[in-house]
Amino acid sequence: MRHITLLFLIGILFSFCSCRSDFETIPSSGDLTFSKDTVYLDTVFTNLSSSTFTLKVYNHSKNDINIPLIKFGKGLNSKYRMSVDGAQGNQGKIFENVTLLAKDSLYIFIETTVESDNTTPSEFLYTDQIEFDGGTNLQKVELVTLVQDAILLYPNRNSDGTTETLPNGNEKINGFYLDKNDPIHGNELLFTNKKAYVIYGYAAVPEGETVTFEPGARVYFHADSGLIVPKNASIEINGTNSTTDKLENEIIFSNDRQQPDFAYIPGQWGTIWLQNGSTNNKIQNLTLKNATVGLLIDGNNGSTTSIKNTQIYNCTHYGIQAKNALIEAENIVINYTGQASLACTYGGNYKFTHSTFNNDWSSPEQVALYISNYNTGATPETKDLNQATFNNCIIYGSFSNELLLDKKTGAAFEYQFNNCLIKFNNTNNKYTKDADYQFDTDPIHYNAIILNKDPKFFNSNINNFNIDNTSSAFAKGNSTYLVPLDIIGITRVLPPDLGAYQSKPFPKSK
Structure with a gap:
């Protein structure tokens, strides 16, 4: 009797797994919604990793969908990395054929490490986007990172x-x-x-x-x-x-x-x-x-x-x-x-x-x-x-x-x-x-x-x-x-020059 019961349970489990393997989805139509339009990642100008930030992606439709591509706008060159519902994808940059069930959501965890030799003093912000789908169905979530403090x-x-x-x-x-x-x-x-x-x-x-x-x-x-x-x-x-x-x-x-x-x-x-x-x-x-x-x-x-x-x-x-x-x-x-x-x-x-x-x-x-x-x-x-x-x-x-x-x-x-x-x-x-x-x-x-x-x-x-x-x-x-000092604090002489600057010799061309 115990063997019959065990075989019965195995049959049910096999039937369930077979059902999931035949799981049918439709392509995403560009109607995803997001918990944030822009994800702000604060970071200082160091080699330390940022905190991990969370983006939630929603499928409000009645259909199970397939998202053919989730990636950074800068692709594999992006200084960001992410995981999608725990998956790491291609170097944490590119994910293909992601399934999202009807009336369900998935989590994307985002972080960055900006090395000092990847920036210049003028590079105040580092930005990218997470792109979903492509073509006419393209949707984006902006990413903004402060490179300086x-x-x-x-x-x-x-x-x-x-x-x-x-x-x-x-x-x-x-x-x-x-x-x-x-x-x-x-x-x-x-x-x-x-x-x-x-x-x-x-x-x-x-x-x-x-x-x-x-x-x-x-x-x-x-x-x-x-x-x-x-x-x-x-x-x-x-x-x-x-x-x-x-x-x-x-x-x-x-x-x-x-x-x-x-x-x-x-x-x-x-x-x-x-x-x-x-x-x-x-x-x-x-x-x-x-x-x-x-x-x-x-x-x-x-x-x-x-x-x-x-x-x-x-x-x-x-x-x-x-x-x-x-x-x-x-x-x-x-x-x-x-x-x-x-x-x-x-x-x-x-x-x-x-x-x-x-x-x-x-x-x-x-x-x-x-x-x-x-x-x-x-x-x-x-x-x-x-x-x-x-x-x-x-x-x-x-x-x-x-x-x-x-x-x-x-x-x-x-x-x-x-x-x-x-x-x-x-x-x-x-x-x-x-x-x-x-x-x-x-x-x-x-x-x-x-x-x-x-x-x-x-x-x-x-x-x-x-x-x-x-x-x-x-x-x-x-x-x-007369305004005694010009725009950069140089003393004007009499008679004064017109305009905001007191005249001075131009630097010689090199």
Whole structure:
């Protein structure tokens, strides 16, 4: 009897195993879901292995599926490694024909070891993707690893699994509020030079608070990321002059892709947005690169935005886009923007002294300086331009006309250029009778203008706007508007040069 029972159990087991061997699946259709869209792996710049991070993959369909391929985007060359439900695949990099049952999930465990000889000081982040399927069914989960020891700030997941967002009118954007009592980072409203910072999504300053950046702070923004200073909040960027080429005391805002190929690519992140109602905003010794809009400054609530010793480069739209704002600025350099290096729009009050506005964007539609007294919405609305004053400035670029005054009737339009070098070619006498461009005969709006003379910048292609004594801007400034130190802290002599830099001999070619 015992033998009969044993044979019966063996038969059942054999039948079950035979059933599983004939197990039928259908190909994955690209409808997998994941516990995370991006896996962040924090690691320091050492040879130590990172912690192990978990990604869960779900099959919510009613069918058992076959995933033909799971691999890293960089294949066998990836510095990441993973296991899929305990399997190691091909060197922990490539997995073929992975079965995932209906209404089931699998675990992927991910880790990395970044050796020091695999990185360079500029390689701040190491990124890859886990790819599922391919072709039209391709799905990806991003992987991000900090190669240097840095602070990573990003939106958290809510209890319902959604990602933290910020209000933006009737919409919401991917972002989060900085926390001065964060349990991990401490005071997120104070950016120091002890570690670099990487921001994913938009970081917002809580109402009534001030975000402060100490000398030497480095902040790197991911795609579609930036910083928002809303109503009743403030920003203080407190950089100081540096003594070496390392810019050790400058504050740098840039893209998070630090490889040399991305050094001059515009539009890799969003903007620094000073919203209407933000107060007492102060920006000093900031270098900002590769944004969509460098500084977006909204509204005029009677609070002046002060900007000094600031460089803004490689923005797809504007270096500074001001809308009915109140700005006082000195020693500003802006170059290479898709629309305007500086746009003073929708009225406002503006005063710029010893600044260099250049635009070498390769389009005939771009300008270095754009000024208007209206918005450009569906129904244009005018606002008073009470002041737009430019003293000892350079307004230049690759296009024939680098100044555009765009005036609508119904609101004030007050502007003045004193001792400025301006590129403006009156091609075909198009502007001969235009009252706004009478550079030689309108002393109310123009005084001591140098027209269409080459300032002979050292190398605008690499954003070097130094001049020497052969420049048309050399010693052409008015001491009435003197800013004693130039953008890098060199003492100006009298009469001062135009623009943000005091002239000096160019280095000799080797």
